[in-house]
Amino acid sequence: MIPGLLVAAPASGSGKTTVMLGLLAALRESGLTVQPFKNGPDYIDPAFHRAASGRESFNLDSWAMPGPMLDGMLSAAEGADLVLAEGSMGLFDGVAARGATGNGASADLAARMGWPVVLVIDASGQAQTAAAVALGLARFRPAVRVAGVILNRIASARHEALVRAGMEEAGLSVLGVLPKRAAIAMPERHLGLVQAEEQPALQALIAQAAALMREGVDLDALVQAAGASPPTGGEGTGGTARLTPPGQRIALARDAAFSFVYPHLLHGWRAAGAEVLPFSPLADQAPDPSADVCWLPGGYPELHGATLANADRFRAGLHAFAATRPVHGECGGYMAMGEAIVDKDGTRHRMAGLLGLVTSFETRKMHLGYRSARLMQGIPGQAPGQLLRGHEFHYSTILAQPDAPLAAVTDATGAPVAETGSTRLQPGGGLSTGTFFHLIAPAP
Incomplete structure (x- = not known):
């Protein structure tokens, strides 16, 4: 069974795509083969994942995909050392009615696949309160396990100390700290990011994101926090x-x-x-x-x-x-x-x-x-x-x-x-x- 993690956040705009791309590239540079996935119906992010990881990324959708198809998609990870899935919107955000196996929320995948969640927390404008948000996410659904947090947009050493104090009080591991500085800008248009093939500087952006992860994230601790995915079965990517x-x-x-x-x-x-x-x-x-x-x-x-x-x-x-x-x-x-x-x-x-x-x-x-x-x-x-x-x-x-x-x-x-x-x-x-x-x- 290949261990996996789900990169998620309380809301869109927290920085999880930058974290995802940086982690894929940094872990790849360290010698690991990482299989990416994307939660939900996103047809732009998988191309970025492929550019960062060197492997085709696939969508996993608990609302639209039948169970055997959803589980069978894991066969795409054959030969990988680690699965890294990127969430969509907030961790528990989905539609009101359940579909094939869930309501489309990233949390559905975490629970079904047994992947611990790495929360990307945008700590700008708050300190210890960030821990209350993270703790609420960690306790909201028992089947969803939070492995730890990556603190994003930290303004200073004092800001970091305050947020860390809150996370320690909440009993949550801090896996990384990323500074508040000019974002690694991914151009956007009305349906999301500008497509990967339209960005001539994409590899430079990915390299910047990877450097940011190497500097601010404990990559060894993050990999060790991964949980085992269930055995691949069902229909596989060929039959999915x-x-x-x-x-x-x-x-x-x-x-x-x-x-x-x-x-x-x-x-x-x-x-x-x-x-x-x-x-x-x-x-x-x-x-x-x-x-x-x-x-x-x-x-x-x-x-x-x-x-x-x-x-x-x-x-x-x-x-x-x-x-x-x-x-x-x-x-x-x-x-x-x-x-x-x-x-x-x-x-x-x-x-x-x-x-x-x-x-x-x-x-x-x-x-x-x-x-x-x-x-x-x-x-x-x-x-x-x-x-x-x-x-x-x-x-x-x-x-x-x-x-x-x-x-x-x-x-x-x-x-x-x-x-x-x-x-x-x-x-x-x-x-x-x-x-x-x-x-x-x-x-x-």
């Missing part, structure tokens, strides 16, 4: 996505505009024998004509509206492909399949026109949350009637959606969601489908 692949040869849009693909999906498709054929719409490339399905993932097409509008080779190739074969888009890919995108400045950009969808970013409105979708029309790899679990996060507004709805969609509480997706049969018999949510897994 015994997610039926959408096709045998999958033309996958892959560039700065289309990059939001969960690693477990790609890994599962390939493990099931499918071949993934990447192409770049931004480079005006068409899907490989030898493919039997085309998949347009999410991303930021609204930031590249003019480029996509002028990508005539891509648009013509996509239309030729879609005439006889299925094309499916998720979120940004779905919007790019529509008639047009209106950017934040009010400029309308022509899109592929496989669907009648028109979306706008001129007036932003956040759409965020887990989704359950009962398919009215099948999509590549999933039959009509199948219940899918996924997640939606975007700021676009629908101006027109004239096509037939793809699915009956609800949020995590079962409340209906208006964004049903779209489906259209093309004149040559090909089926075009799209959704605003990103597929995580079929429901059991």
